[in-house]
Amino acid sequence: MKRSKQERQQKLIETIKANPFITDEDLASHFTVSVQTIRLDRLELSIPELRERIKHVASKSFEDEVRSLPLNEVIGEMVDIELDQRAISIFDVKSEHVFMRNSIARGHHLFAQANSLAVAVINDELALTVTSTLSFVKPVKLGDRVIAKAIVVSKDEEKNRTFVEVTSSVENEVVFSGQFEMFRTNAQSKGEMI
Amino acid sequence: MKRSKQERQQKLIETIKANPFITDEDLASHFTVSVQTIRLDRLELSIPELRERIKHVASKSFEDEVRSLPLNEVIGEMVDIELDQRAISIFDVKSEHVFMRNSIARGHHLFAQANSLAVAVINDELALTVTSTLSFVKPVKLGDRVIAKAIVVSKDEEKNRTFVEVTSSVENEVVFSGQFEMFRTNAQSKGEMI
């Protein structure tokens, strides 16, 4: 039934990963070894104790929660903005943004960054994306820092339209570009989009 | 400096809410009362102890994580698919998808649903969005159920391109449409997007 130490430790890693809430005692009975053995295993594998594991999971999600609340309106971090002119935001590609199997960022995050930047650069109460044309130039990978630059290219004051061009790059290489036609108004709340 | 018990308890609730990771000891010195007082307060307010609070935060996020892992690939719920032909998915607009101030769905969620559906309908190892043109027809509100239909309209076998048209509607009214030019290949792993 049981096999080598290495095998057990491998399973241990998986088991704890699948359920970080498991105690040493439960692990011991699960692998039918003593609690001390489990503790030695954790020591060797430098797996922290239950409380530390839980704390880690909790603090990770707590930070995310805190971060996603006030900054909700812009995807990525705004570093520069001149209303009605240009805006720049950076977005770090983390594991939650990529496909599992190839670590490539999912397109909607790039779109989200670009689009929310286009919304932000508009100096009005209300900004609404009407149409957009996107070009995904180059795959973006886990760990990449994407810098999006939005530039207001033209306006049609009569129709309340603003045209914004967004170019995103990673290490000075263009990875994405999009043209956004935005509807703008300072009316109270006819409805807003994006 | 200090005020009534009620006032302290009110602050206590806020403090713990803002930072669930705080110990009774830290709370005690923060409010310059004894640890026992803090414990009586928690008892009266039925605020659980630190470890239980942390566990709660962690398990909440852990469930979310588990849920988002396998369903990671498609945004929304796939209800029908005929590879290389058409696909349908539904997406319920929840509070995390909308702007706080007007309860209107943020565009990238509509894009994400449409785009992941376009990826899914492609019957190949690899599907990559090259370009897309989007039209946000009508604002989508909190609580709306968005039904996206993807239809493969044409193919360019030589260039490995597939053109997909996605139309999203709420209660039979079109709210969004997009044309997606997809790159496809069954090569192992040249890179993938979206």
Add this chain to the structure above:
DNA sequence: ACTGATATTAGTACCAAGTACTAATATCGG
């Protein structure tokens, strides 16, 4: 079969952050 190394188990003291409970003081309102 014996030896040495590695692995496992047992046991103790100690820690953090509590609960549960009892008992002694403070403080305040009338």
Add this chain to the structure above:
DNA sequence: CCGATATTAGTACTTGGTACTAATATCAGT
């Protein structure tokens, strides 16, 4: 000043550990 409420102190006990020592098991190789 008295009684009620609030606060503080203190003890025993709990969980899920760490850190450490020491005793066994198990296995591999000669």
